[in-house]
Amino acid sequence: MQLFDVYPLYDLKPVRGEGAYVYDEQGRRFLDFYGGHAVISVGHGHPHYIDRIAQQLHQLGFYSNSIINDLQTELATKLGALSGCDDYQLFLCNSGAEANENALKMASFHNERTKVVAFTRAFHGRTSAAVNVTDSAKIKAPINRTYPVEFLPLNDLTQAEATIAQGDVSAVIVEGIQGIGGIYLPEPAFLQGLEAICRQHDTVLILDEIQSGYGRSGDFFAFQPSGITPDIISMAKGMGNGFPIGGILLHPRFAAKHGLLGTTFGGNHLACAAGIAVLDIIQQENLVANAARQGEILMQELRQIQGAGIVDVRGRGLMIGLEFDFPVGALRKQMLFEEGVFTGSASNPNVMRLLPSLTIGEPEVSLFLERFQAVLAKLPNYQQA
Numbered sequence: 526m527q528l529f530d531v532y533p534l535y536d537l538k539p540v541r542g543e544g545a546y547v548y549d550e551q552g553r554r555f556l557d558f559y560g561g562h563a564v565i566s567v568g569h570g571h572p573h574y575i576d577r578i579a580q581q582l583h584q585l586g587f588y589s590n591s592i593i594n595d596l597q598t599e600l601a602t603k604l605g606a607l608s609g610c611d612d613y614q615l616f617l618c619n620s621g622a623e624a625n626e627n628a629l630k631m632a633s634f635h636n637e638r639t640k641v642v643a644f645t646r647a648f649h650g651r652t653s654a655a656v657n658v659t660d661s662a663k664i665k666a667p668i669n670r671t672y673p674v675e676f677l678p679l680n681d682l683t684q685a686e687a688t689i690a691q692g693d694v695s696a697v698i699v700e701g702i703q704g705i706g707g708i709y710l711p712e713p714a715f716l717q718g719l720e721a722i723c724r725q726h727d728t729v730l731i732l733d734e735i736q737s738g739y740g741r742s743g744d745f746f747a748f749q750p751s752g753i754t755p756d757i758i759s760m761a762k763g764m765g766n767g768f769p770i771g772g773i774l775l776h777p778r779f780a781a782k783h784g785l786l787g788t789t790f791g792g793n794h795l796a797c798a799a800g801i802a803v804l805d806i807i808q809q810e811n812l813v814a815n816a817a818r819q820g821e822i823l824m825q826e827l828r829q830i831q832g833a834g835i836v837d838v839r840g841r842g843l844m845i846g847l848e849f850d851f852p853v854g855a856l857r858k859q860m861l862f863e864e865g866v867f868t869g870s871a872s873n874p875n876v877m878r879l880l881p882s883l884t885i886g887e888p889e890v891s892l893f894l895e896r897f898q899a900v901l902a903k904l905p906n907y908q909q910a
């Protein structure tokens with residue numbers, strides 16, 4: 526049987542991972558500054574992660590959501606304590622898109638409206654409701670365009686206010702930091718303003734922390750320095766370090782009732798074991814603070830680079846965007862095949878994304894910078910400062 530060919534593939538086959546590195550069949554080592562698309566939070570092959578999942582697999586891999594599963598409670602308790610969002614309620618699912626699907630659905634259940642405000646360059650997933658609020662016409666099928674969406678410019682509070690004040694907006698959905706779009710940050714005052722306007726008009730504010738959450742930004746959730754209280758927070762990528770798990774946090778104002786949401790696989794025993802192990806490691810190894818520190822060092826160093834066509838270095842923690850004055854596809858290929866470093870792309874072709882594991886230390890930061898400089902040095906117009 527042929528695979529349905531939807532991904533352009535690099536001619537590379539990693540077969541093993543350890544910490545911030547992956548290894549191919551020939552034993553060649555690659556520094557992973559892509560984190561398998563912002564998924565690897567606690568590093569490849571962490572012993573506690575492996576043990577906890579293996580132990581659970583030997584005990585009970587799966588049972589349905591019709592029975593008591595103490596692992597879900599343990600996950601919720603640990604997540605509440607570490608995130609500072611203990612008063613929220615947790616609903617578990619399997620992916621980022623599914624988390625946003627449930628968030629949008631809860632908003633519509635709450636205020637019985639259908640219109641949603643999203644922002645230009647947004648990415649929220651590929652399932653039906655989630656893709657409709659994603660700012661990319663080419664990935665939406667006609668069947669996805671089932672409710673009205675207005676895309677507004679990020680950080681323009683005046684336009685957001687004018688739209689939400691019309692009183693027909695069910696939800697506003699915004700990324701904690703826009704990821705796939707190219708690392709664009711909502712300003713704290715913008716988030717604070719959105720919160721106030723949404724409250725005033727009974728519009729549900731959804732913070733999509735699927736990429737920016739779980740410590741990646743140097744805070745547990747990227748919105749937290751703004752001091753807002755979102756109605757719903759969606760999470761996925763870093764949550765299971767590669768094990769498929771997602772979820773939403775619902776503010777106490779949302780009352781649960783049986784049958785309102787549901788899933789077969791969400792919150793299963795193995796996924797919870799992975800999720801608990803991730804939280805244990807984040808806490809024990811102080812990874813949120815580490816992401817803030819390493820990100821700061823990395824961005825400071827990157828800002829010193831002159832003459833390589835870098836026009837902006839932006840981001841927070843270990844969610845960094847490097848914008849060049851030319852498309853970075855060839856540069857990223859050179860990083861991978863000549864220097865053995867994985868980096869990420871963005872829908873803005875001039876942006877390289879850096880999304881390493883939150884466990885990286887100064888040796889990995891230095892190695893990245895050394896390899897990056899080696900590739901930049903080959904640029905035709907590069908003159909080192």
Ligand SMILES: Cc1ncc(COP(=O)(O)O)c(C=O)c1O
Pocket residue numbers: 620621622623625648649650651700704705733734735736737761762
């Ligand atoms: C901000 C954001 N939201 C939602 C998603 C969708 O997540 P998933 O691919 O797990 O469905 C992504 C995936 O890249 C994302 O970056």
